[in-house]
Amino acid sequence: MSSNKHVLSWAAVLVAIPVGCAASLVTLAFRGLIELINQLLFNSGDEITQAMRVWPWYVWPLIVGGGGLIAGWFLRFAVDIEKRETVNTDYLEVINARLDAVPGKTSLFRALSSIASIGSGASIGKEGPMVQLSALCGSLLGRCISASLALRNSDVVAMAAAAGLASVYHAPLASAIFVAEIAFGISALQRLIPLIIAAATAVMTMWSLGFRSALYPLAEVNFTMDPSSLTLTVLIALLAGPTGWLLLALIARSKKLFSHIRALPLRLGLGGVAVGILAIATTDILGNGYEIIVQLMAGHYLLPGILLLLVLKMAATALSVGSNAVGGLFTPSLLIGALLGVALATVARQLGLPIENPLIYAAIGMAAVLAAVSQAPLMAMLMVLEMTLNSSLLFPVMIATVLATMVVYQLHAASTYPVVGRHLNRADAKFDFDNSVISQLIIPGAALQPHESVGQALAVSSLKRERFVYVINDRQQFLGVVSIHDISRKILDQEITLESPVLTVMDDNFPCVYQNQSVREGWEAFARVTLERLPVLSNPQDRLFLGALTKTSLIQKAKEFL
Known part of the structure; x- marks a missing residue:
């Protein structure tokens, strides 16, 4: 009898529903804190890219740098606890190692660090701390219910993580597959059922609270299946692989440079100053990039501005992540992919290719770069489809994610999630075992x-x-x-x-x-x-x-x- 047979039990299905509700509320609370900080700092409810402009340009590096200092101060406490107690905070590691619980104190300190970085404009995504806090919430619920229902705490954590990610991006299936692909390994498909229920419940909760529309406005635009469009899709995918590899390489290089600075507050502060200096060229590099993707899809950018923003966003993200700012890479990767897709489509149109609407290639680029960075192609494919509610993108997005992932595999790039590398190593070892003589x-x-x-x-x-x-x-x-x-x-x-x-x-x-x-x-x-x-x-x-x-x-x- 399988040791994880309980994953498919009715108990797991029923537990997934309250876990999904709780995770969605946690993400809303985190989002509310960020909005409150924006009100206090900028007296504005606008996105950081617009709100920052209430201050003169020479103050921007100080704001982002100050946020980095505060973030580093909080992060130092989390790191000290992790070293002293030899605990692993990352919810993905908790799920993968089947640990008893998500550490509470370190998760909260890392969340506070992330709030300071995100609230001051660091170029990182919000999804990382949101999902971590959702996982912590799931872990606390799991401690109460798992003993009586024969559920492992790590299974409840996985449900909460999928629900938290679904709350952020309104993409339940992609979120469930992300947790299965990254933490469990895609072979553990039996675990998907409670994850999907938790993620879907989270999105239903968001809908009932008024958050119902697609994240990115591409539902009315259709992808035309013709040789030119397919050729451009393949080109985007082939370039998205090296782009994702370059972003990861820049982050690795940035981490190596910042590692010479031992004091976390100083490290995150300097990272914030560097991002603030880049923001002098354009504030569009600040934050996670959601609002910029929406503007890009609305056609508000010309080719020179797109190319400049592509370069600066990659640099800003590398600086923020490299300085140890706590956050995610999802939305920055989506923005980089959207910029890449629209830039290539615009160039193709100027060269005379019959490209009807270059803006739809933003979604294809988003999926391709996200797949390259995360090395979770199924998740990237489904997430973009769910975020745009555009079924015509299914075939090009499938091509783009698979090709981009294959390219980045060939470049031997490490995923942004280390557990992926371990899954791949085990898969390679299993293949070698089955095929050796x-x-x-x-x-x-x-x-x-x-x-x-x-x-x-x-x-x-x-x-x-x-x-x-x-x-x-x-x-x-x-x-x-x-x-x-x-x-x-x-x-x-x-x-x-x-x-x-x-x-x-x-x-x-x-x-x-x-x-x-x-x-x-x-x-x-x-x-x-x-x-x-x-x-x-x-x-x-x-x-x-x-x-x-x-x-x-x-x-x-x-x-x-x-």
Whole structure:
């Protein structure tokens, strides 16, 4: 019986509903705090890109930098607790490792750090801390209900994480698949049912509270399926892979540079100052980029402005994330993808290609870059479809996400989520295990001729420390084995002497494996016996003795994915 059979129980389904409601309320509370900070700092309910303009330009670096200082101060407390108590705060790690709970204090400190960064204009997404707090809420609920309903706390955390992400982007299916792809590994499809229910409940709660419209206004625009459109879609996908790889590389480089600054408040403060300086060129780089995507889809940007914003947004995001600002990469990745898609579509149109509406390629670029950065193509595909409510995008988005992910795989880029790398490594190890052959694991085995004495067999066994000695003929063909225990017993019973030939005690019906069999077949052969070694032969016809296969070598190979 599967240890996770309870995931498909009615209890899990029923628990998913209140978890989804609670997660949506948590995300609304977080959003309200950000809006309150905007009112206090800028006396405005506008997005940060507009609100920042109430202050003169030379104050912008101080505002973003000051927010970074405060964010670093809070983050330092979280990091100190994590080091002292050796806990892992990230909800994805909690789900993946099947831990008991999401740490409360560190989650709250990281959320406060994120509020300071986001409220002051750091170029990061809001979804990271929102989902983390939703997961914390799910963990607290799980502690109350999981014992009586036989649910693991990590399963409730997964439901809450999917619901929190769905509340942010109004994309329940994509959110459920994201958690399944990133935290569980896509093979764990059985876990999707409660995740989908939790995510869908969260979106229904958002709808009932008045948040019902599509996030991005592309529902009325249709993608025309023709050679030009498909060619442009493929081009966007092929360039989105390197773009995502470049963004991750810039973030890695930024983290390395900022790591020389040990004080977290100073580190996040300097990162904020740097982003503020970039904002002098355009405040559109501030915040997560949601409002800019909407304006881009409305056609408010010309090509030079799009290209400038693409470069500056990547730099600002690398600086914010690299300085350890707590937040997500979803919406910044979506904005970078939208800019890339519209820029390429605009250039294609200027070159004379029959592109009807360049703005629809914003959605294709969004999906492609998000897939490249997260390396979760199913999630990226479904999220863009759900956020735009445009079913005509299904086929181009499928192409874009898959191609972009393949490109970034070829570039050997690490996902923004480290757990993805571990899933991929396990998948690679599993594939290698299933497709390797026994000949790659052969070790030498002790063998004697049939006329040699049992005394020699005892000597060889003592030297090689093996329970069985193999018997072969002059042509190296395998004949059978002799058991050291049988030899000892028969000598004590005076049935044989030390000079007796091994042929007299040979077992000619001993199990064996063949060199061209798969490693998995070797594993199955060991499952049928209690032996530590099996003889390896050339093939069933010739039966040439080649050596031995050990159970230890198979276990070492299997532990890479188990």
